[in-house]
Amino acid sequence: xxxxxxxxxxxxxxxxxxxxxxxxxxxxxxxxxxxxxxxxxxxxxxxxxxxxxxxxxxxxxxxxxxxxxxxxxxxxxxxxxxxxxxxxxxxxxxxxxxxxxxxxxxxxxxxxxxxxxxxxxxxxxxxxxxxxxxxxxxxxxxxxxxxxxxxxxxxxxxxxxxxxxxxxxxxxxxxxxxxxxxxxxxxxxxxxxxxxxxxxxxxxxxxxxxxxxxxxxxxxxxxxxxxxxxxxxxxxxxxxxxxxxxxxxxxxxxxxxxxxxxxxxxxxxxxxxxxxxxxxxxxxxxxxx
Amino acid sequence: xxxxxxxxxxxxxxxxxxxxxxxxxxxxxxxxxxxxxxxxxxxxxxxxxxxxxxxxxxxxxxxxxxxxxxxxxxxxxxxxxxxxxxxxxxxxxxxxxxxxxxxxxxxxxxxxxxxxxxxxxxxxxxxxxxxxxxxxxxxxxxxxxxxxxxxxxxxxxxxxxxxxxxxxxxxxxxxxxxxxxxxxxxxxxxxxxxxxxxxxxxxxxxxxxxxxxxxxxxxxxxxxxxxxxxxxxxxxxxxxxxxxxxxxxxxxxxxxxxxxxxxxxxxxxxxxxxxxxxxxxxxxxxxxxxxxxxxxxxxxxxxxxxxxxxxxxxxxxxxxxxxxxxxxxxxxxxxxxxxxxxxxxxxxxxxxxxxxxxxxxxxxxxxxxxxxxxxxxxxxxxx
Numbered sequence: 001x002x003x004x005x006x007x008x009x010x011x012x013x014x015x016x017x018x019x020x021x022x023x024x025x026x027x028x029x030x031x032x033x034x035x036x037x038x039x040x041x042x043x044x045x046x047x048x049x050x051x052x053x054x055x056x057x058x059x060x061x062x063x064x065x066x067x068x069x070x071x072x073x074x075x076x077x078x079x080x081x082x083x084x085x086x087x088x089x090x091x092x093x094x095x096x097x098x099x100x101x102x103x104x105x106x107x108x109x110x111x112x113x114x115x116x117x118x119x120x121x122x123x124x125x126x127x128x129x130x131x132x133x134x135x136x137x138x139x140x141x142x143x144x145x146x147x148x149x150x151x152x153x154x155x156x157x158x159x160x161x162x163x164x165x166x167x168x169x170x171x172x173x174x175x176x177x178x179x180x181x182x183x184x185x186x187x188x189x190x191x192x193x194x195x196x197x198x199x200x201x202x203x204x205x206x207x208x209x210x211x212x213x214x215x216x217x218x219x220x221x222x223x224x225x226x227x228x229x230x231x232x233x234x235x236x237x238x239x240x241x242x243x244x245x246x247x248x249x250x251x252x253x254x255x256x257x258x259x260x261x262x263x264x265x266x267x268x269x270x271x272x273x274x275x276x277x278x279x280x281x282x283x284x285x286x287x288x289x
Numbered sequence: 290x291x292x293x294x295x296x297x298x299x300x301x302x303x304x305x306x307x308x309x310x311x312x313x314x315x316x317x318x319x320x321x322x323x324x325x326x327x328x329x330x331x332x333x334x335x336x337x338x339x340x341x342x343x344x345x346x347x348x349x350x351x352x353x354x355x356x357x358x359x360x361x362x363x364x365x366x367x368x369x370x371x372x373x374x375x376x377x378x379x380x381x382x383x384x385x386x387x388x389x390x391x392x393x394x395x396x397x398x399x400x401x402x403x404x405x406x407x408x409x410x411x412x413x414x415x416x417x418x419x420x421x422x423x424x425x426x427x428x429x430x431x432x433x434x435x436x437x438x439x440x441x442x443x444x445x446x447x448x449x450x451x452x453x454x455x456x457x458x459x460x461x462x463x464x465x466x467x468x469x470x471x472x473x474x475x476x477x478x479x480x481x482x483x484x485x486x487x488x489x490x491x492x493x494x495x496x497x498x499x500x501x502x503x504x505x506x507x508x509x510x511x512x513x514x515x516x517x518x519x520x521x522x523x524x525x526x527x528x529x530x531x532x533x534x535x536x537x538x539x540x541x542x543x544x545x546x547x548x549x550x551x552x553x554x555x556x557x558x559x560x561x562x563x564x565x566x567x568x569x570x571x572x573x574x575x576x577x578x579x580x581x582x583x584x585x586x587x588x589x590x591x592x593x594x595x596x597x598x599x600x601x602x603x604x605x606x607x608x609x610x611x612x613x614x615x616x617x618x619x620x621x622x623x624x625x626x627x628x629x630x631x632x633x634x635x636x637x638x639x640x641x642x643x644x645x646x647x648x649x650x651x652x653x654x655x656x657x658x659x660x661x662x663x664x665x666x667x668x669x670x671x672x
Binding site for chain 1: 399402505655
């Protein structure tokens with residue numbers, strides 16, 4: 001069993017005929033991902049990387065029995081692609097696209113709440129079960145199969161920590177980049193639930209960063225309903241306040257929430273070991289196994 | 290990220306949507322400001338048009354009664370600096386004789402993933418302070434994005450906030466218009482602070498904030514045209530031009546990396562090992578040689594920088610391309626202006642390390658190593 005995907009996951013790639021879509025489809029197939037179809041309006045009947053392309057996601061699902069999609073559709077059309085994926089329906093949708101208008105994502109998130117589909121992203125590197133399948137753009141060669149589940153808001157920070165883990169012989173059960181946008185599908189809490197239920201995952205690494213309150217919510221969730229040990233990391237301790245966070249946005253989050261200090265406090269109070277450096281995180285998780 | 294409109298631009302949008310705003314003229318010189326004041330009729334407010342909050346406290350707004358006072362105020366405000374931004378533009382506006390000031394706002398509740406409309410009777414002051422000290426005094430209505438702000442929700446927020454009942458429906462109408470603007474124009478934040486109530490029970494937007502979601506500018510051509518390159522300093526302006534995410538800081542260790550999380554972590558590590566980061570610079574995914582060269586150019590031109598960390602973890606970004614960019618950027622110098630330490634990992638990192646000219650740069654294998662070395666280099670320069 002795995003938290004999100006495995007070698008049997010049947011993947012349709014939306015936007016497979018674009019440059020990135022094509023390149024990463026080849027990379028996914030090379031890694032072992034079971035890519036069964038592509039979906040691009042007007043491009044039905046073509047073939048990319050040996051995979052048949054259909055005009056609609058519905059047809060790709062009907063003909064090839066796909067149950068997950070990866071979205072490489074440009075930002076202006078991405079919300080439409082996501083509505084299409086959610087309506088098909090699929091078990092899992094992974095949105096790689098960066099730069100989707102925020103108001104488009106509020107609509108998608110609203111629709112998502114009416115479905116049983118999980119959406120990972122947008123603006124994320126995707127999800128991987130090492131040795132089985134990857135859905136997204138994560139560089140497969142740095143991962144190794146093992147017992148640690150990793151969830152992060154940042155792609156490159158994930159790579160950094162995974163690379164150190166692999167070098168020290170600490171493998172991963174699943175790694176998920178949930179994305180750095182303000183409005184995302186799968187949250188830390190959703191992912192932690194998956195890891196808690198996953199028999200392949202014996203420890204969890206959670207990498208957060210400043211802004212929002214998702215890490216605080218995750219901390220509460222860990223304290224209340226997780227037995228699997230968690231090691232944490234928060235990026236942005238030295239980031240100056242107010243540089244990126246919006247004016248009226250600060251009203252919603254209220255006082256000190258969203259700072260690195262608030263997130264680290266919340267996690268430590270929930271019994272999470274928070275590393276000061278990525279290297280410390282790797283050592284802490286190694287000690288748990 | 291969001292694009293900020295000036296008050297006068299936001300007021301144009303608000304006025305088009307039927308929200309009452311005071312009579313006003315835009316002035317770019319002191320003479321124009323005095324002429325504008327005369328034609329509007331005294332008293333008038335002379336207001337600096339800059340992309341920062343807290344103008345009033347900083348002396349960027351003055352109420353004047355005579356042409357002489359108008360000239361003096363305009364001369365003082367025009368050209369002044371507010372939080373690093375120079376004032377090039379003045380809004381001259383009929384003063385509103387108010388008896389009460391309200392706050393209205395629409396923004397994204399990120400946690401809920403939904404818009405939220407807000408009303409408070411504590412307008413005219415820093416609303417963030419109100420939010421912190423008296424959160425209960427701000428009435429909030431979450432909006433279902435599938436249906437938009439309903440009229441009853443606008444009324445509920447206004448009544449909950451305790452707005453005078455005789456103007457409540459008018460204020461609710463303004464909130465409905467504000468939400469529509471936010472929704473139609475891809476707003477990040479839309480605010481009226483203060484919304485003034487006059488003795489005659491009129492409701493007037495005395496200030497206007499409208500920030501637009503950068504990612505949606507492609508479908509807001511009219512607003513995209515209003516964008517101007519207003520940055521706090523030359524380097525930030527340069528970063529905008531190159532398309533980098535860049536924030537200038539106080540320290541002396543320059544940082545170039547890819548991916549917000551990893552660059553932030555690199556900053557944190559510089560601090561952790563006793564150094565002080567000079568900047569945040571994310572060159573983004575798939576960075577080609579030219580972008581790499583531009584990034585190095587930027588950190589070199591920051592006079593505070595004494596040493597440079599160059600840390601790339603390749604996913605989409607390829608180590609060989611990064612290395613080529615570093616060589617290109619540095620080969621133009623007779624003498625490298627500041628010591629650069631490079632660490633490449635991930636896709637094609639080994640090829641990249643091979644390409645790097647180690648006469649020009651120091652090379653480290655780990656994240657901790659590259660940071661420690663740059664911190665030590667910076668200390669050496671400082672001594």
